[in-house]
Amino acid sequence: MYKLRDIIGHKQNIHILMKAVSENKVGHAYLFTGPDGVGKNTTALAFARALLCEDPINGDSCNNCRHCRQVNKGNHPDLHEVIPTGAAIKLEQIHQLQKNIHYRSYQGGRQVYLIKKCDVLTAEAANSLLKTLEEPPGNAVFILISSRPYSLLPTILSRCQQFWFKPMSIQQIVQGLKRYSDVDDEKAEMIAAMAGGSLGRALALTGEDIKNSRKKVLEILEKIYSGSIIDLLQQSAELADNREMAVEWIDLIQLWLRDLLVWKQTGDRSLIINRDLVEELEKWSIRYNLHCLVDMMEEMERARSRLEARGNIRLVLDALFLSCRRRELDAG
Numbered sequence: 236m237y238k239l240r241d242i243i244g245h246k247q248n249i250h251i252l253m254k255a256v257s258e259n260k261v262g263h264a265y266l267f268t269g270p271d272g273v274g275k276n277t278t279a280l281a282f283a284r285a286l287l288c289e290d291p292i293n294g295d296s297c298n299n300c301r302h303c304r305q306v307n308k309g310n311h312p313d314l315h316e317v318i319p320t321g322a323a324i325k326l327e328q329i330h331q332l333q334k335n336i337h338y339r340s341y342q343g344g345r346q347v348y349l350i351k352k353c354d355v356l357t358a359e360a361a362n363s364l365l366k367t368l369e370e371p372p373g374n375a376v377f378i379l380i381s382s383r384p385y386s387l388l389p390t391i392l393s394r395c396q397q398f399w400f401k402p403m404s405i406q407q408i409v410q411g412l413k414r415y416s417d418v419d420d421e422k423a424e425m426i427a428a429m430a431g432g433s434l435g436r437a438l439a440l441t442g443e444d445i446k447n448s449r450k451k452v453l454e455i456l457e458k459i460y461s462g463s464i465i466d467l468l469q470q471s472a473e474l475a476d477n478r479e480m481a482v483e484w485i486d487l488i489q490l491w492l493r494d495l496l497v498w499k500q501t502g503d504r505s506l507i508i509n510r511d512l513v514e515e516l517e518k519w520s521i522r523y524n525l526h527c528l529v530d531m532m533e534e535m536e537r538a539r540s541r542l543e544a545r546g547n548i549r550l551v552l553d554a555l556f557l558s559c560r561r562r563e564l565d566a567g
C-alpha cells in the first residue's frame with residue numbers, strides 16, 4: 236500500500252486530495268475516472284487511508300497509527316468497499332450501504348465508501364445511491380471509481396468532485412515496472428511503449444506474455460500478407476470474442492507497423508520499440524513500401540475508433556483485414 240505522495244504520476248490530483256485532507260475541507264463524494272490500469276484504485280485506497288488516519292502528515296496518511304495499520308490489513312471497520320456482484324452493483328448492495336451509514340462510525344471518525352466500477356450500478360441502485368449522495372450523513376466520504384464515466388447518470392456525476400486520471404507517460408510506466416517487477420531497462424522501455432498508457436497492462440505484458448503476443452502479431456500480419464481470404468476471416472472470428480482484447484491486438488499490430496515505418500526510414504535501432512527483433516523487422520520491411528505502411532496504420536486507427544464506438548467487432552475486423560490486404564495488393 237502506498238502513501239499518496241508515493242503514487243506514480245497524477246501529481247495534480249494527488250496535490251488537491253492531500254490539500255483537502257490537510258485543510259480539513261473534504262467533500263462528500265469523489266469520482267475518479269480514467270482508463271484501466273493507470274492508478275485510480277491505488278489512489279483511492281491511499282486517499283481512504285489518509286482520510287481515516289489519526290495523524291495525517293501534510294494531508295497524507297502516517298502509515299503508522301492504528302487506523303493506517305487496520306487499512307493496510309484490510310480490516311478497518313469504517314472502510315467499506317462496494318464491488319459488482321456478477322455483472323452489476325445491485326440495489327441490495329446500496330441498501331446495505333445505507334443501513335451501515337446510519338450507524339455512527341465504529342471509531343468515531345469518518346466512514347469511507349469505495350464504489351468500484353460504479354458504471355455498472357443498476358438503474359434502481361443508482362437512483363437509490365443518488366438519494367444518499369444528495370443528503371450525505373456528516374462523516375461519510377464516497378469515492379466512486381469508473382473507467383466508463385459516460386455510462387453514469389448525469390445526476391450522479393453532478394454530485395461528485397471529478398478527478399480525471401490520464402494515461403501514464405512511458406517514463407512513468409517504466410518507473411512502475413521497476414517498482415513492481417524485475418524487468419531490465421531495455422525490456423521495461425519496450426513494454427512501456429506497448430502498454431498504451433496503462434501500468435496495469437504493462438505489468439500484464441511482463442513475463443512470457445509479451446513474446447507470445449508479438450509472435451501472434453506476426454502471425455496475423457503473415458495472414459494478411461500471404462494467407463487466403465478464408466484464413467483472414469477465420470482470424471477475425473478468433474479475435475472477435477472480446478472488444479477490449481480486439482483493441483489491444485490492433486494497438487500491438489500498430490506498434491509493429493510503426494517500428495517497420497521507423498526502421499525503413501531511419502535504420503536506427505535506438506528508435507525501435509521491438510529492439511530485440513531487428514532481424515525480423517528487416518525481413519518484414521522489405522515487404523512493404525512506405526505508402527502501404529502509412530495506409531495500413533490509418534486502417535488500424537479507423538478500426539480502433541469503430542470498435543470504441545461499439546461497432547460490431549466481427550464486421551470491423553473483417554473490414555480491417557480485408558482492406559489491409561487490398562492496400563498491400565495495391566502497393567505491390
Ligand SMILES: [Zn+2]
Nearest residue numbers: 288297300303
Ligand atoms: Zn495514520
